[in-house]
Amino acid sequence: MDLKPLSPQHFPALAAAVLPLAAWGTHAAVLRRRLDRARRDPLTGLLTRDGFTTAAARLLHRPDTGVLVVDLDKFKQINDTHGHAAGDAVLADAARVLTEWAGDHGIAARLGGDEFAVAGPLPAGWAAVRMGRLAGEFARPVHWHGRALHYGASVGLARVADLPDRALDTALGAADVAMYRAKRAGGGWQQHTPGTDLATADRRWRRTRTAA
Secondary structure: OOOOOOOOHHHHHHHHHHHHHHHHHHHHHHHHHHHHHHHHHHOOOOOOOHHHHHHOOOOOOOOOOEHHHEEEOHHHHHHHHHEEEEHHHHHHHHHHHHHHHHHHOOOOEEOOOOOEEEEOOHHHHHHHHHHHHHHHHHHOOOEEOOOOEEOOOEEEEEHHHHOOOOOOHHHHHHHHHHHHHHHHHHEEEOOOOOOOHHHHHHHHHHHHHHHO
């Protein structure tokens, strides 16, 4: 096919066709950035509850997916003693720990206050090892203005393979129950036990999600 070069008189028409497309591309990129910011917590950079709900649901088709609910220990005490800036430093450190632990194939979120969630691949044979490493990371203090802030965390784990269905509410409810067991035990982590009654946990999760 014989392609003739464009003559100068074609340039205005070409520009009129291309410029709107370029403008729309720029507009779409701005919208994507705004949407991403709306789904991320400004302090920690983690996903918010809504962002996590959308992203985590896509991971639950895999039976080796693990869902964590994390509640920080001693957070209120640090806030009350050292001020909100110290509390913010603790939240930022917890976000770093969870992001690194989740890795490239998992996601971490701040659900609100000092409560976090994580979802990602967690094969049964590696669960105890990886959870132990996470507990070890939370045992390290945050160094803030010459002070060592010790906070720790209570973590509940639910693996999709152990749940009656693959709904995110079910996974979060099961992890929530395990987290409270860890909290009552003084911190560390606990895993959901198959067969545990999740009715109360599911109601609590739905209630807090709606109120957030």
